[in-house]
Amino acid sequence: MRQAYYNGIIHTGKSTIEHSAVLVDGYDVLDIVPENAIPEGFQQIDVQGNHIAPGLIDLQIYGGNGKLFSLYPDVSSLVATEQYCKAGGALYFQPTVATHEPALMKRALEAYRQYRDAGGRAALGVHWEGPFLHPQKRGAHVEKYIRRLQIAEAHELVSYQDALRMITLAPECCDQQAVQILLRAGIRVSVGHSNATYQQAMQAFSETGIRLATHLFNAMSPLQTREPGLVGAIFEHPAVYASIIADGIHVHPACIRISKALMGERLFLITDAVEENTAGTYVYLRQQDRYVNQEGVLAGSTLTMLKAVANCVQLMDMALDEALRMASWYPAKAMGLDHQIGLLEAGYRSGLIVFDERFQLLYRSV
Structure with missing residues (x-):
């Protein structure tokens, strides 16, 4: 399912981003786009200011x-x-x-x-x-x-x-x-x-x-x-x-x-x-x-x-x-897999997780 996770603190593995949305399809990271540029056809998930990270x-x-x-x-x-x-x-x-x-x-x-x-x-x-x-x-x-x-x-x-x-x-x-x-x-x-x-x-x-x-x-x-x-x-x-x-x-x-x-x-x-x-x-x-x-x-x-x-x-x-x-x-x-998993970047197969300040898991893409 194609999903857009937005309104969160995005930890890509290389930087921290806000006011953006992570586009995923299960494990596949498709893109990170501005919140006002989420394409049609994506289920939009408002994570309410919580943390978004790679699986x-x-x-x-x-x-x-x-x-x-x-x-x-x-x-x-x-x-x-x-x-x-x-x-x-x-x-x-x-x-x-x-x-x-x-x-x-x-x-x-x-x-x-x-x-x-x-x-x-x-x-x-x-x-x-x-x-x-x-x-x-x-x-x-x-x-x-x-x-x-x-x-x-x-x-x-x-x-x-x-x-x-x-x-x-x-x-x-x-x-x-x-x-x-x-x-x-x-x-x-x-x-x-x-x-x-x-x-x-x-x-x-x-x-x-x-x-x-x-x-x-x-x-x-x-x-x-x-x-x-x-x-x-x-x-x-x-x-x-x-x-x-x-x-x-x-x-x-x-x-x-x-x-x-x-x-x-x-x-x-x-x-x-x-x-x-x-x-x-x-x-x-x-x-x-x-x-x-x-x-x-x-x-x-x-x-x-x-x-x-x-x-x-x-x-x-x-x-x-x-x-x-x-x-x-x-x-x-x-493990020599850092070109495939471990980051939130387009083309990676990392999936994503969302968690709160108490480190409770709220969402996962798979």
Whole structure:
């Protein structure tokens, strides 16, 4: 449906505009025009002075609306997760599967293919978080399924390159040539759940070619006086993007402010959200504003992307425009999709959202 959203504060991702209307047709951004020049044939929506922004992008979420895709990977779980994401402002998402037996992780890829072939557009592809992790940094991941990435398996995974968008791995636990096979196939590789030294991490970035890191600070070797670790390498390498969980629990707000000052547009937001699950390989128990496993280990958030933006503004004293970019344009850049999504510009397929001063979602174009 062709719609014109007007009488709002328009955050394009590059500038802030007023007295204009955003013309969209579902995901497709058609134009931004003066309010008095809205063409005929558009449903006009007066947003009453509220905020208009590109659809947000969540690159790490395990499930939603009562369905845990990470453990029960089927099309219905994907659709439920899409609904959760959209209700929280994310019009695009990357369904994520935690370390598990190979058959289940591959079922997630087949489920994505079925979803896509049935017309699903919101899911960008599957994110495997694991199983190629460092056991000492496994967090809530199940140790018995953790293994080393070998060349033969990397070649096998290339056959899923249409569905497998990203893999989080520990580079010190993987064959470097195997990682490069994935990268050459267009599969994004992200460093995470890693105990890499600073030297190992810089080698992974500068020589192997990895350009992403998963949930900065969490489950990675820290920055210390005599060993800068993975965190130090992420800060220093100018081409590496990192996700961060801005729920005020996974990472202290001051650490997010410091990281933002050091990294600029290389830092972007994710939810790391899960759903409650009381049986099976992964148990997620909700404790107010977080999820823990049966041992009490922090296992996921209750965030939406719009709530993460709100936290950046309210807890980290960030400008709204920049917080929105961290949830839209910057994750698009990290994935090489910034020519397609993440901005409100003619020709983009970002969709749009409208929210109020309390960060409540009012409208979305899809």
